[in-house]
Amino acid sequence: MASTLKNLSDFSHIHVQSAKGFKFAIVVSQWNAQVTGALLNGAIDGILKNGGLQADIDVIEVPGSYELISGADIVLRNKDIDAVICLGCVIQGETRHFDFICDAVANGISNVAIKYNKPVIFGVLTTDNLEQALDRAGGKHGNKGEEAAITAIQMAHISKKY
Ligand SMILES: Nc1c(NC[C@H](O)[C@H](O)[C@H](O)CO)[nH]c(=O)[nH]c1=O
Ligand SMILES: CC(=O)[C@@H](O)COP(=O)(O)O
Numbered sequence: 001m002a003s004t005l006k007n008l009s010d011f012s013h014i015h016v017q018s019a020k021g022f023k024f025a026i027v028v029s030q031w032n033a034q035v036t037g038a039l040l041n042g043a044i045d046g047i048l049k050n051g052g053l054q055a056d057i058d059v060i061e062v063p064g065s066y067e068l069i070s071g072a073d074i075v076l077r078n079k080d081i082d083a084v085i086c087l088g089c090v091i092q093g094e095t096r097h098f099d100f101i102c103d104a105v106a107n108g109i110s111n112v113a114i115k116y117n118k119p120v121i122f123g124v125l126t127t128d129n130l131e132q133a134l135d136r137a138g139g140k141h142g143n144k145g146e147e148a149a150i151t152a153i154q155m156a157h158i159s160k161k162y
Contacts, residue, residue, distance in 0.1 A: 022160075024052065026057060026059045030063055035133045038145065039148075040145060042144070044057060046148075046149030050153055052153075058079065071086070072086055076115075076120075087124065088123070089124070091129060119159060
């Protein structure tokens with residue numbers, strides 16, 4: 001369902017299990033910091049509102065969304081983490097660089113999840129412009145960072161169960 005048809009932060013349709021006892025890493029890009037900072041706040045709020053502890057959240061900043069791949073790999077290689085949340089904002093520019101970054105990040109994050117058999121959540125906005133990004137980072141379409149946190153909580157429970 002397109003974001004315009006729903007609020008990304010409306011979880012009334014699901015039962016969100018507790019985040020208590022799980023350890024999360026949030027890897028966040030510094031590119032478009034106005035947006036990624038809001039995504040980070042949303043993700044942290046999503047974990048804390050559902051019983052998680054601030055002490056169980058590691059935040060790792062990386063330069064750009066492309067570096068989310070390495071950031072997720074480094075943290076999973078070095079820490080016992082239940083789920084990683086990758087937050088970024090890629091905005092179309094004049095060239096095809098946007099396409100290469102988006103494809104690389106989506107595929108790279110998937111590969112890290114498979115490599116470590118851990119949930120690595122794709123919380124990366126890929127927008128035409130800044131307005132669309134702000135709308136999804138605490139604006140009229142909610143906060144994709146909070147959505148990514150809820151996804152991480154759910155996947156952490158699934159990983160623990162099976
Ligand atoms: N244009 C955007 C970038 N570009 C930078 C890359 O992510 C990467 O850091 C660089 O290619 C060096 O490896 N990154 C974003 O996160 N958002 C953009 O809009
Ligand atoms: C996604 C990007 O790397 C892009 O914003 C860079 O802008 P440009 O394509 O104009 O170089």
